[in-house]
Amino acid sequence: MSSTIRKIIIVDDHTLFRNGLRILLNSLNNYRVVAEAANGQEFLDLLEKTEVDLVLLDIDMPVMDGITAARLALQKWPGLKIITLSMYGEEDYYYKMVDAGVKGFLLKNSDMTEVKNALEAVYEGGNFFSSELLQTLVNSLRTSSKSKELLVELSEREIEILILICQGLSNQEIAEQLFISKRTVDKHRANILEKSQCKNTAQLVMYAIKNQLVEI
DSSP states (O other), X not given: OOSOOEEEEEEOSOHHHHHHHHHHHHTSTTEEEEEEESSHHHHHHHHTTOOOSEEEEESSOSSSOXXXXXXXXXXXXXXXOEEXXXXXXXXXXXXXXXXXXXXXXXXXXXXXXXXXXXXXXXXXXXXXXXXXXXXXXXHHHHTOGGGOOOOOOOOHHXXXXXXXXXXXXXXXXXXXXXXXXXXXXXXXXXXXXXXXXXXXXXHHHHHHHHTTOSOO
């Protein structure tokens, strides 16, 4: 891990929660909370004048919610790395956050090890889903017929690669595990994205969960 200080913005309407999270994050090596906002509009205003590497963003807030804020922020700053903070029972919002381009998802009761893992994964350009959140989503989708999608025709190899993507492996790691070239994995990944009409890795994870391709 590099010694570069990674700047964080916390966006949440509960002051006590922000204060506690700020103290915990500032105790981590190489991470510093540089700004806080109580709603989405304050967050957007902060982005105009604050240099930031990572954002921890609540979903349910007054004035402007996290979904709207994430969508507007990523339209203007597409490289912004946002991790959603959520509570149990907010599963319906996750798909909207994924569509907006959010890279990570944490439940508010996550321990600091999971928070740190999420920060590192998203900072390095990956995605992160809280293990508890994934289990909650799977349980929700198993009991909700409206969440079912028509599974597109994926080849056996494409399904194999999709499962490894959901496990957090990079294209290079997938290539090494399957004893194929990275270029071949790149091509399969592009085909999977096109067939499933997903835009990014987070959407692929949701797609795999919906179609029961992954076991959590």
